[in-house]
Amino acid sequence: MRKRIIILCMLLMSLIMLGACGNSEDKAGGSSNGGSSKKGKTFKIGATQIVEHPSLDQAYKGFQEALKDAGLDVEFDLQSAQGEQNNVKTIADNFVADNVDLIFANSTPSALGALQATDQIPIVFTSVSDPVGAGIVEAMDQPGDNITGVVDLHPEAIKETVQFIDKYFNGANVGLIYNAGEQNSVSQIDAVKEAAEGTSLTLTERTVANTAEVQQAAMTVASEVDVLYIVTDNMVVSALDSVVGVAEDQKIPLIVGEPDSLEKGGFATFGIDYFKIGYRTGEMAVEILKGEKDPSDIPVEYPKEIKLIINKEAAEKQGVEWHDEWDELAEFLETNE
Structure with missing residues (x-):
């Protein structure tokens, strides 16, 4: 009888030890499963x-x-x-x-x-x-x-845009409107100036401090320039409708910094998604x-690609002379009209 009791005790202890090991493995697996500790x-x-x-x-x-x-x-x-x-x-x-x-x-x-x-x-x-x-x-x-x-901003976007303007609007005076208080915009304007060196283009700048100043700046600069180029300045883009109105009234091509501004009436962009x-x-x-x-x-990344996109309807409203090669070079904004 004593021998049976000893054997039963040994079996019971073995079961307890196995259960403990199983629990330990479950805990270890949960903590090392690629962040599964945050599940739920x-x-x-x-x-x-x-x-x-x-x-x-x-x-x-x-x-x-x-x-x-x-x-x-x-x-x-x-x-x-x-x-x-x-x-x-x-x-x-x-x-x-x-x-x-x-x-x-x-x-x-x-x-x-x-x-x-x-x-x-x-x-x-x-x-x-x-x-x-x-x-x-x-x-x-x-x-x-x-x-x-x-x-x-794709590394080549501003350079490509300036080359596009230089090629198809040779000798143009290009109007730039931006918020000088936004570093994002200042760095882009500096890049535009650098890209324009050695081209046929001249640049005319107007700065704004708030969205209420955008329309007046556009009207003022429009009397002096042949092309408007709006970089991805948050303040100006948020009031882009007023710039589009001036571009259409004065028949001035409006180049923009990103595709969403095309939907608001920009003519062309080398843009990203x-x-x-x-x-x-x-x-x-x-x-x-x-x-x-x-x-x-995680290193900071650039966008993977840029593409030339043209809004044909805006081109017509802004009096842009069409170049047949754009049909092959560009993608076109889809409109409902």
Whole structure:
């Protein structure tokens, strides 16, 4: 009888030890399964944007779509600064106080505001043309400890645009309207000046401090120039309707910096797809939220491609002389008319 009792005790102890090992393996497997320890978590993302206009809105939609496709449970809090720099700081500070899991900064001012507000919360940005010049990152391959993203300016876009204007509007005086208080715009204007060196073009600049000044600036510069070129300046693009009106009234070709401005009446652009750069930024956010990478592990990226896109309807309204080779070189904006 004693021998049976000893055997039963040994069997019982073996079962207990096996159960303990099984539990230990389950815990280890859960903690090392590519961020599965966060399974079931609802992430809170603060999205900050300097102003509302089609390009920024498309970037935000792309960002949201990437997180949706990744299957993450996310609560989005979108805040627009309505073009006011003071609002940028308030929005960023509120996100920090709310202890959001990540900040999506959609524009240069928004990225700077978020970076000034926190060095702890991860930040991903897009719709930023010159993150190095703006002081957001040290270099494209050296993102910050808590910030990275995707720029909205292809390295060849401005050069291609200036060459296009020089070829088809040879000798033109080109009007530039921008907000001198936005680093994103200043860096682009500097790039336009550099690209125009050695060409037949001359440049005429007008700066604005708010959207209310855009129409008057366009009317003033239109009397002096042959072509208008609007870079991706958030303030001017948000009031682009007034520039389009002047271009049509004065029969001046309006070159723009991105495809969404074509839909508002621009004639041509060497543009990118803002939805795609927003989506790519969202993919970066997914890696960060899952704990797979830190922002410092993800280099800042350029858009993958640019393309010449022409709005034929706008070309006609602005009195543009058509060149048959554009039929082969360009894609064309689809309109309902």
